[in-house]
Amino acid sequence: MKSISLRKKSGKGVKISPIDKKMVIKKIEISVADTSKNENNKIYPFFEISDKKNINDNKLPEKSFIKRNINLNKRIHFKRDNSLESNSEYFANAIGLVLLTAQFFGLLPISGIKSNLPEKFKFLKTSPRTIYTYIVIIGSLIMSLICLIHMVKTLNTSSFKVHGGIADATVGAVFYGNSLFGTILFLNLCPGWISLQHDWRAMEEYIDRGKGERPKLRCKFSLITASIFIPALIEHILSVIANTPNEIWGNSTFDKFLQIYTIKSHPFLIKNVDYNFTLGLFTFVLSRIATFTWNFTDVFIMLVSTGLAERYKQLNKIISNNTSATFTPDEWKQLREYYAILSTLVKKVDQKISSIIFLSFVNNLYFICLQLLNGLSLPDDGRIVSVIYFFGSFFFLIGRTIAVTLLAARINDQSKIVLPYLYNCPPSTFTGEAQRLQVQLTTDEVALTGLRFFSITRNFMLAVAGAIVTYEVVLLQFNMALKQ
Numbered sequence: 001m002k003s004i005s006l007r008k009k010s011g012k013g014v015k016i017s018p019i020d021k022k023m024v025i026k027k028i029e030i031s032v033a034d035t036s037k038n039e040n041n042k043i044y045p046f047f048e049i050s051d052k053k054n055i056n057d058n059k060l061p062e063k064s065f066i067k068r069n070i071n072l073n074k075r076i077h078f079k080r081d082n083s084l085e086s087n088s089e090y091f092a093n094a095i096g097l098v099l100l101t102a103q104f105f106g107l108l109p110i111s112g113i114k115s116n117l118p119e120k121f122k123f124l125k126t127s128p129r130t131i132y133t134y135i136v137i138i139g140s141l142i143m144s145l146i147c148l149i150h151m152v153k154t155l156n157t158s159s160f161k162v163h164g165g166i167a168d169a170t171v172g173a174v175f176y177g178n179s180l181f182g183t184i185l186f187l188n189l190c191p192g193w194i195s196l197q198h199d200w201r202a203m204e205e206y207i208d209r210g211k212g213e214r215p216k217l218r219c220k221f222s223l224i225t226a227s228i229f230i231p232a233l234i235e236h237i238l239s240v241i242a243n244t245p246n247e248i249w250g251n252s253t254f255d256k257f258l259q260i261y262t263i264k265s266h267p268f269l270i271k272n273v274d275y276n277f278t279l280g281l282f283t284f285v286l287s288r289i290a291t292f293t294w295n296f297t298d299v300f301i302m303l304v305s306t307g308l309a310e311r312y313k314q315l316n317k318i319i320s321n322n323t324s325a326t327f328t329p330d331e332w333k334q335l336r337e338y339y340a341i342l343s344t345l346v347k348k349v350d351q352k353i354s355s356i357i358f359l360s361f362v363n364n365l366y367f368i369c370l371q372l373l374n375g376l377s378l379p380d381d382g383r384i385v386s387v388i389y390f391f392g393s394f395f396f397l398i399g400r401t402i403a404v405t406l407l408a409a410r411i412n413d414q415s416k417i418v419l420p421y422l423y424n425c426p427p428s429t430f431t432g433e434a435q436r437l438q439v440q441l442t443t444d445e446v447a448l449t450g451l452r453f454f455s456i457t458r459n460f461m462l463a464v465a466g467a468i469v470t471y472e473v474v475l476l477q478f479n480m481a482l483k484q
């Protein structure tokens with residue numbers, strides 16, 4: 001075996017035998033292992049994996065989306081900036097008050113929900129908030145079972161022959177069933193919502209280190225919430241007035257008011273259960289909770305969608321406000337990583353709330369079809385309040401459904417809006433990273449879904465409208481055939 005030689009600074013050579021060579025190599029390997037020991041233990045919260053090499057990584061294809069994000073994770077260090085912890089424009093801070101209000105109705109029982117830091121969010125299965133949610137679920141379950149029994153008894157071919165027969169048979173089961181499943185879904189979301197907020201905050205802090213302007217979420221969230229809950233409150237007040245005779249106001253006790261209101265608004269309930277004050281109070285409270293759950297589900301989807309879409313808008317402004325010729329390869333790389341992080345977060349959000357989105361659209365479409373099937377005819381009593389409530393509630397439902405669709409579709413719109421700038425990028429600056437960003441935005445389908453049965457885009461709204469018209473025509477033809 002040949003020996004190797006090293007040259008000292010003095011210029012003289014020193015010969016090393018093969019045995020000494022092995023010892024030198026072993027010392028070098030030990031030294032390298034010691035210096036990299038701490039690096040292998042780093043954990044990055046956004047991707048929930050460590051920097052330690054996984055033997056399964058090499059089995060992934062080179063162009064795999066998963067492997068691309070694992071490699072991206074190794075270049076990103078999420079270190080919290082304490083000076084920004086109390087910023088009110090972070091998503092968790094901006095939505096905190098709305099979620100705190102929802103807890104009064106048994107939704108999302110997470111303690112510390114209005115805190116500035118996601119680390120303070122806690123979910124305990126035996127906390128007072130959670131126990132209250134269990135009580136709401138039990139109450140909704142009892143009411144849903146009563147309504148379901150009524151639907152089984154009354155839903156038959158004769159229901160189609162009578163005006164409002166289908167509504168009388170099914171509306172209670174759907175209304176309280178939506179409240180039951182909505183409360184359960186939000187309860188099931190609690191652990192995932194906490195982990196999601198850690199990822200969301202990590203994304204915000206990383207992107208905010210760039211030169212983009214942070215979106216103003218608090219004002220937008222307040223506007224969206226007010227635009228839904230204020231009309232919903234007015235609609236609910238009109239509902240109470242419309243379901244109560246004029247002679248009751250000012251000339252009756254609360255017990256009498258409760259009895260008349262329950263009989264008028266829940267006739268299906270009285271057919272199966274004898275009325276008493278406890279039942280009236282139980283129905284009155286539970287119907288308020290069910291109404292809030294219905295409206296809050298739509299508001300929740302709007303706020304989450306706006307939070308994600310505004311982040312895409314922030315990145316789009318960085319590119320649109322600067323000519324493509326001004327970006328260096330490193331800046332293209334940074335932008336591509338920003339978009340990759342946002343795409344990953346959207347998919348995580350969709351994984352957590354897609355069932356809530358599905359429930360919201362199914363419930364809204366049912367009530368739209370139901371009112372259209374009834375022909376938007378005037379109420380029997382002819383009171384002006386009843387007429388205003390009837391048409392107002394229908395157009396409010398239509399407007400709310402459109403608002404949910406358009407705001408959720410903004411995510412998909414904003415994820416593609418920067419593509420024309422990439423297409424017009426000069427050849428001299430169209431680097432490999434710019435090309436990768438273009439391919440990423442073109443091929444990656446970024447959108448919220450309803451249990452992956454449908455993706456919410458602008459085209460989806462037209463598809464829904466077409467489906468409503470189709471089902472209405474079928475139901476009306478079926479109804480006419482039965483009457484003949």
